[in-house]
Amino acid sequence: MIVRNFFVFEGIDGTGTTTQLKLIKERFLREENEGRELIVTCEPTTGPIGALIRRGLSGEYRFTADTMARLFAADRGEHIYGSDGILEQTKAGKTVISDRYLFSTLAYQGSAGDPQLAEQLNAEFPLPEYLFYFDLDADAAMNRVEKRNARLEIYEKREFQRILRNRYASILEHYRIEHPEMKIVVIDASLGIQEISEKIWSIIRNKPIIET
Numbered sequence: 001m002i003v004r005n006f007f008v009f010e011g012i013d014g015t016g017t018t019t020q021l022k023l024i025k026e027r028f029l030r031e032e033n034e035g036r037e038l039i040v041t042c043e044p045t046t047g048p049i050g051a052l053i054r055r056g057l058s059g060e061y062r063f064t065a066d067t068m069a070r071l072f073a074a075d076r077g078e079h080i081y082g083s084d085g086i087l088e089q090t091k092a093g094k095t096v097i098s099d100r101y102l103f104s105t106l107a108y109q110g111s112a113g114d115p116q117l118a119e120q121l122n123a124e125f126p127l128p129e130y131l132f133y134f135d136l137d138a139d140a141a142m143n144r145v146e147k148r149n150a151r152l153e154i155y156e157k158r159e160f161q162r163i164l165r166n167r168y169a170s171i172l173e174h175y176r177i178e179h180p181e182m183k184i185v186v187i188d189a190s191l192g193i194q195e196i197s198e199k200i201w202s203i204i205r206n207k208p209i210i211e212t
């Protein structure tokens with residue numbers, strides 16, 4: 001199932017999804033988009049399961065990769081189906097953009113742990129209307145992460161990010177073939193911040209409102 005007016009940003013760490021989400025939100029507020037309301041959200045969420053995940057990401061709790069996959073799936077269940085969740089918001093006619101979604105579990109936990117478990121845990125979640133995939137060489141992305149972060153999280157390692165980028169490529173290929181109803185937009189994340197923002201905005205702006 002596709003959730004209309006639901007957009008997802010994905011990519012390895014440091015590709016600029018957080019930066020772009022902020023810019024799109026500002027632009028939405030500035031240019032009042034035909035009365036549409038935008039909700040910007042992220043995974044891990046700011047809820048209690050998300051908070052637990054953050055402690056796993058920092059290395060404070062040493063969960064196995066498969067436990068992380070289960071936690072991300074539980075967090076996602078609340079994010080989609082919970083009160084004030086994504087389905088509720090889109091049904092109310094709002095546009096929702098999430099920084100990361102199930103594709104992150106398929107890529108990260110699918111690489112660090114059991115890929116079949118990651119797939120099973122995420123098989124029933126609905127898909128976004130648009131997936132924006134930020135593509136960038138792992139070394140360039142990690143250079144940005146190292147400049148940004150004082151402390152690196154458990155997945156922020158060069159070799160792992162190289163593996164991740166390859167896994168994302170095969171995940172995208174799978175969805176292109178099996179779920180052509182979800183539109184995939186590949187963003188060249190090596191471009192300038194403003195140039196990328198214009199591209200994303202041009203797609204989001206042209207989206208007609210479709211009642212779900």
Ligand SMILES: Nc1ncnc2c1ncn2[C@@H]1O[C@H](COP(=O)(O)OP(=O)(O)O)[C@@H](O)[C@H]1O
Nearest residue numbers: 013014015016017018019144148189191192193
């Ligand atoms: N297109 C870009 N070109 C150069 N630097 C960028 C670009 N987009 C983001 N950055 C910088 O790279 C770092 C990581 O960006 P961020 O948006 O936090 O990435 P992500 O959320 O994907 O991990 C930040 O310091 C940000 O300012």
Ligand SMILES: Cc1cn([C@H]2C[C@H](O)[C@@H](COP(=O)(O)OP(=O)(O)O)O2)c(=O)[nH]c1=O
Nearest residue numbers: 013014018043044072100101104105108155
């Ligand atoms: C949603 C999700 C995120 N992650 C990872 C990706 C990131 O390394 C980390 C946090 O994501 P994020 O908040 O996007 O990172 P940043 O601090 O760079 O803005 O969680 C998973 O491993 N699996 C998932 O299902």
